[in-house]
Amino acid sequence: MKYFGANVVESLSFPQFVPLAPNLVAAKFELMKFTPAKHILDDALASGQLRPGGHVIESSSATFALALSILCSLYDLRLTLVTGPTSQIVRWRLENLGAVLHTVQASKNCEGGIQQARLAVLAELRSSMSDSFWPQQYTNPLNSLSYNFIAERVLLSQPKIDSIVGTVGSGGSLFGIASVLQRENPNLEVIAVDHNRSAIFGAQAPRISKMCRETFEQILGMGAGIPMGNVNFESCDEVHWVPVPKMVQKVHELHRRTGMLVGASSGAALAVAEWRAAQKPSQHVLTILPDHGVRYVETIFNPTWLNNWNEDLVRDWGGPREVSSLQEVSEGWCRFKWGRRKYRHVAGSDPAPRPAGYNP
Structure with missing residues (x-):
């Protein structure tokens, strides 16, 4: 490693723990991955x-x-x-x-x-690069295991955590950190946050906002259209599907309030975490803010780009609507009690077959 690498590693590997409410703390990463x-x-x-x-x-x-x-x-x-x-x-x-x-x-x-x-x-x-190494972030168990030292730092530096809220892409960060925290507190509630065009938890809303439909591939680092091997469904208590405009509204609100510039995925996690902390004021909530907002300067922090989605952005998306089945997930913010069940016990079948190239 180049001689200055150790300082880079330290600054990018460890989050800052930022209190956002009396019972809510955010693990804010510069670059979580x-x-x-x-x-x-x-x-x-x-x-x-x-x-x-x-x-x-x-x-x-x-x-x-x-x-x-x-x-x-x-x-x-x-x-x-x-x-x-x-x-x-x-x-x-x-x-x-x-x-x-x-x-x-x-x-x-x-x-x-x-x-x-x-x-x-x-x-x-x-097929033409036989000597190449493929990290396989979607399924590699080292993805989740890499977060152990961060979870241990949480245990040392924070009060007892009752709920952890995080967005899900590969599944590594939320379930990696939660697995360590659950050893200390088996009753820890794990709340996963997805977007309502994603298939990770078996639900894709048949009707979604124009902004969700046309921008999610451009601005989101969460959600997926394929199964993710690092998602531990059996440790998940609750799932929230958050529409993209709600995420952007929350990011803008956070910046006005604190000056912190974060990405859309952080806005999704924060919306759910703030709701949870308000619902349970006696419990301590930890949320994960995965990245800095610099990669979004051309989109969610660009007034010209934002004007394209003004109709969705001025709408009050409110709080979550609780649904009793995956088929009820809609264009709004939806909440479902997963209950630490296997995927097939909730969705009625195993996840869809893995696509071409998905062969760890």
């Missing part, structure tokens, strides 16, 4: 799966891509990324750090199908 990316690459280098100067290849358009780019630059590794549409600032950062990008445009095949399209391209590229 740096934690699993580093853990996975360090393990691969130690085990010989990845050689010094070797080649890494992964599917990611968001913070995991940026984390890999930083680490591969620090470690003098080559990096190929299969991405979806990215903002100009994100693309510049990835390429400036040395990554080679293969961009897959939004998939029209199915709801949330961008991950499937990217993985198909990744599989084709890997």
Whole structure:
């Protein structure tokens, strides 16, 4: 690692714990996915799966891509990324750090199908790169395990946590941190936050807002159209589906109140966490804010871009509506009591077959 790398690692690996209400604290990351990316690459280098100067290849358009780019630059590794549409600032950062990008445009095949399209391209590229290392962020158990030291720091520095609220993409951060906290407090409530076009928890709202339909691939680092191997359904107590405009409203509100600039996924987690803390004032709530807002300067912090979605953004999305089945999830903010059940016990079947390229 380059001589200044240790300072970079420290600043990106550890969150700040920011109190936002008497019973609500946020673990605010500069770049949350740096934690699993580093853990996975360090393990691969130690085990010989990845050689010094070797080649890494992964599917990611968001913070995991940026984390890999930083680490591969620090470690003098080559990096190929299969991405979806990215903002100009994100693309510049990835390429400036040395990554080679293969961009897959939004998939029209199915709801949330961008991950499937990217993985198909990744599989084709890997067939001609036999010496490359694939971190497999979606299913690699090291993703979840990498958050152990952060959870241990929570136990040392915070009061007893009664509820943890986090968005779900690969599932690593929320369920990795929760698994450690549940050893200390088996009654810890794990509240997962998704968006209502995602298929992770088996529900896709048949009717969604225009902003959700046309921007989620562009601005979100959460949700998915494929099953995610690091989602621990049996430790999940509750799921919230939050519409994109509600997330953006919450991000803007947080900035007005605190000056903190965070991304849309953080807005989703914060909306649910604030609601939860208000509902249970005697309980301590921890929420995870996964990234800085700089990658959104062309979108959710751009007045011109925001004007395209004014109708959805001026709407009062209110609080969550409790639903009793996945089929009731709608365009608004919905809440469902998962009850630590297996996926098939809630959805009626096992998750859909894994797509091409999804072969850990």
